[in-house]
Amino acid sequence: MSDQTNSSWGGRFSEPTDKFVQRFTASEQFDRRLYREDIQGSLAHAAMLCQQGILTADELAAIEQGLRDIQLDIEQGRFEWSVALEDVHMNIEAALTARIGDAGKKLHTGRSRNDQVATDIRLYMRESIDRISAELSRLQHGLLELAEREAATVMPGFTHLQTAQPISFGHHMLAWFEMLERDFERLQDCRRRVNVSPLGAAALAGTTYNIDRQFTAAQLGFDRASRNSLDSVSDRDFAIEFCAAASLIMTHLSRCSEELVLWTSAQFDFIELPDRFCTGSSIMPQKKNPDVPELVRGKTGRVNGHLMGLLTLMKGQPLAYNKDNQEDKEPLFDTVDTVHDCLRAFADMVPAIVCKAEAMRAATMKGFATATDLADYLVRKGMPFRDAHEVVGSAVAYGVEHSLDLADIDLPTLQGFSALIGDDVYEFLTLEGALAARDHLGGTAPKQVLLRVAEGKQALTTR
Ligand code: ARG
Secondary structure (H helix, E strand, O other), rough: OOOOOOOHHHHOOOOOHHHHHHHHOHHHHHHHHHHHHHHHHHHHHHHHHOOOOOOOHHHHHHHHHHHHHHHHHHHHHHOOHHHHHHOOHHHHHHHHHHHHOHHHOOOOOOOHHHHHHHHHHHHHHHHHHHHHHHHHHHHHHHHHHHHHHHOOOOOEEOOOOEEEEEEEEEHHHHHHHHHHHHHHHHHHHHHEEEEEEEEOOOOOOOOOOOHHHHHHHHHHHOOOEEOOHHHHHOOOHHHHHHHHHHHHHHHHHHHHHHHHHHHHHOOOOOOOOOHHHHEEEOOOOOOOOHHHHHOOOOOOHHHHHHHHHHHHHHHOOOOOOOOOHHHHHHHHHHHHHHHHHHHHHHHHHHHHOEHHHHHHHHHHHHHOHHHHHHHHHHHHHHOOOOHHHHHHHHHHHHOOOOOOOHHHHOOHHHHHOOOOOOOOHHHHHHHHHHHHHHHOOOOOOOHHHHOOOOOOOOOHOOO
């Protein structure tokens, strides 16, 4: 074949494509990544054409053999990609015809690259969602293990990044778990809309051949065939939806990252990350930097960017297919790679987090974390909550002035703030007491943490 005109559509052209335009309009440089899905789709299409009497059994056999050989060539690095052949679809089709002759030229009967590429992307997305979901589940499992191990480990809970109330470290890990649980559900929900077959929509209007769309849909493991040919070849909403789910995953990982970065700092010193997840500084010998969480936090930006890119790509397109859609691939591929790798890094790292229980306890002691518990104590003794809030406020002010935590203030002094305070008060001012008291669904009591861990583990086994 000449490398100047494209044999697939060159018939109506009187001069070769400009060299630069050829490269500019080509996508084989990046869509070759879809070779497996493309071959899978072609095998299903060819089998359908044979079943419908449009291809002979011999032609089908030749096509099947040819496509399998081509797949092997690609996987063993022997395949010669040509930019003149524009994209993955025409590269493979041309190679097929070169191998098997006229039967290869019949493969494209009753289809177009428009439904072909839509099919390829949907197959690719489905597989990507499954791979990402598996990493996400692995991370969730790690969080449950960590939550179980540290169910009774006390740390300060924050609002406004100011010490608020004591919580268990396990409870904090379960908050991350719940975020990811919703992310998992979003992926599964998105998968239902991805898993629909556009094959048979052809260029835009359907085809004049007697095709069987249910056959190809079933062959490719799709739940059903799509219902409108124009919509099938043009919309990429399923990809945008995936990118939105991906952005939320990254947003969650980024929040976790931010906490890991804070917690590993000398100022917090709550946890340690194993050396294998950190790097050093070339100038400051004492440094151990939490690179993995920092990078994950940083990569959130590009994933969010891809979502915005795809939304913008779609917004101005009239029906049906437009070449604009070729621009969906690079952001999509990068989103898949980035989210997958970030989840993988986290899933590897989380079980290896080492808690510094003493440091967390000391930090909790410093911030009057049991002030609400003292107020609740007074309420139980009959004081209205607003008055109790006021009384405890004065006690805290006293503690600040004398550098004492509430539990360190002696009884007569405490009773000076309210006569309702008895010597039983101290059991409510301990950190363990404060944790154990929040003993209801969703509360931080270690008992509740362990219940949720058990539930979570059960849910993960049924995936
Ligand atoms: N490379 C194209 C894409 O990614 C394939 C479909 C091309 N169709 C066409 N009519 N030019 O969207």
